[in-house]
Amino acid sequence: MLFLDYIWLIPLLPAVGATLMFFFGRKLQKSTVSAVCVGAVVLAFIMACGAVLQYTNWAAAHDHQPYEKVLYTWLGTDTGHMIYVKSDGSTAPFQADAGFLLDPLSSIWLLFVTGVGMLIHIYSIGYMAHEGGYYRFFGYLNLFMFSMLTLILANNYVLMFVGWEGVGLCSYLLIGFYFQRKSASDAANKAFIVNRIGDAGFILGMFFIAWIFGSLRFSEITSLARAGHFSPETLGYITAATLLLFVGACGKSAQLPLYVWLPDAMEGPTPVSALIHAATMVTAGVYMVARSNALFVLAPKSMLVVAIVGALTAIFAASIGLVQNDIKRVLAYSTVSQLGYMFLALGVGAFAAGVFHVFTHAFFKALLFLGAGSVIHAMSGEQDMCNMGNLSEKIPVTFRTMFVATLAIAGIPGLAGFFSKDEILWQAWKYSPYLWAIGFITALMTAFYMFRLIYLTFWSPSRVASHEVEHHIHESPKSMTVPLVILAFFSITAGYLGVSPSLGGSNRFEKFLEPVFANKIDAGEAAPATEEGPRGTEYFLMLLSVAAAGAGWFMASRAYGNAGKGYVEPIAAAAPPVYDTLLNKYYVDEGYDYVFTGRRKLGDIRLGVMGLGEASSWFDANVIDGAVNAAGWITRLTATISSWWDKWIIDGVGVNGPAILARMLSYPARLFEWGLVQWYALVMTVGLVAFVFYYLYH
């Protein structure tokens, strides 16, 4: 049980690499940097493979329990000093461990994160060879691996949140890698800030969960949620908690309405786009929702929200992807769209299908991004597909691997994407044909924009702007092409892990995940679906989606097969307003600028939140402060009057008046005091004599 016992080493290895880069990276040779950072991830991958292998053996002997390894109590104490009141009035100790959890779900993520991560690290050696900040790049990548692995392996929400924030930070750092470029630092800020909104939801959801269940450990919460009978009130709380968690997932996984940061995140180096913004980090939201599946199952309304948001994001992003010209942006919108698929699957209760799509998507989307990076590398930094074309023979390895990935994502039978996407569409159909219809149209769009990318980049006549660039086009070095080939291999084969029964497979992927998603309600509903009855429908739908993929390819070939210089987009020719709307991404960024950031004004008036802020500020400055000032002015006026009254009436008449009177009256009396003692004595004597005589002769 070596690897399982030392599972905490898996995230720690890249952390060590990142630390070394942080302190000593500047002084190290590029080769040393690559050796340390890539080596750390390779080691992590080997350990991850070992751990998962050992776990499967261990799980077979332990009733498919999740494996938990608690290192120490990280927050709170065992003695129960930090106690809070739960929703039912009882108390619970607040506690979060530095604990690691390995179960089928985290195994899958662990494998593809370390695996794809390793390939992208190797790819980066070639891609970043001529770039400055080499050690910084690899340090950030390693830090990202550490955070992502912490996120995956955490056994409680709090530690997961540490990884969650860590990947957000690394995403920020890597999007802003070329920080001298204003657009890159703006994009980094955008990603970070939009993610904060989601993170606020995550934190609140976490509080809700702690408040409801008195625990933050996944295993405890899951068993409590599956065992318990909850009052409608508690179910309401759970709905709130799951919705808040989903807000967090929306931020991290770029769902409506928080997806806006992901397309801009393409400002980062391409390996970053592949690793963070396609394969791993953006699936963290899916992971979190899948991890909380026991809670989501208790909240059907949340599930519906997840499904609808997922479906809408899928079609929304796909439609934008139809007309984008930046090769990476097409892929970015494709990522958003595919993430939408995953959430659609989660929302309709097909957790395993969603996770399966995450798994296959990780390979072909990472491959597409790395291929795009290779294209950009060959084109000396050109990203606009309008200026490409006819590259298929000049960079054959890149072309072939990307073509494989395109076939996979478009859903051509036999490749990874077909199995996972079809599973999702089938599950969506069972839940609601409307959701299926959205997913189906999205599939058509996906095929179209992916083949558009292939035609514009590789097949159509060359539109390369300058001869210098034309001459410079070259295939990428081995360190870049080898990962492409490996990823292409997995883009073809990964799907065969989860072939559904209708295609003669046994869906081992789903079986593997069964212990994680073993919800009572799920089992009850899923049972009739596996019957033979609706299989006809399933085949029909499958045929439809294959037809959609083919149709997409056909339309793309018609539209872009001969796209020479100055070609016209078919959508632009047919409906210019639609084209403009799509090209400008439905003006969502502009809308957000009006409504939230306040960067745009309508005339002199700001709208939305900032406008509200400005209006509030105006109200505060003029009305509230005016009232305050008026109160102050009135007080001062009263004080002036009061002081005048005191000075002249109270002091003048009441106090000084008697004094003046006494003084006036004193003047005659004072005349008696003239100071000569002998006169006083004389008067006294005379008076005395007078009295004596008066009494004597009275």
Added chain:
Amino acid sequence: MLHISTLHYLVLGAALFLLGVIGVLTRRNVVIVLMSIELILNAVNLNLVAFSRYWQGIHGPTALHGQVFAIFVITDAAAEAAVGLGILIAFFRNKETVNIDEVNLLKW
């Protein structure tokens, strides 16, 4: 032989008193005024002693209250002279005069 009665003492006391009063009222020199006050006090003492003697004739030789009172008055006179002369010296240091009509500061 003429018998000296109480009345004789009283007449002598009245004469001394009158002399003292005239001195107080008329003289400018403060020292003289103080001396005149002594005369007044001693005139009173004479009266007290005379009446004491008169009361001894009626109540026996233990009726000595008047004489005792006279001793108090002598003591008082001494104290008064001391204080009076002290004030006078202080006054003289400021004004370089002992004329009572110049002692007129204590007025409105």
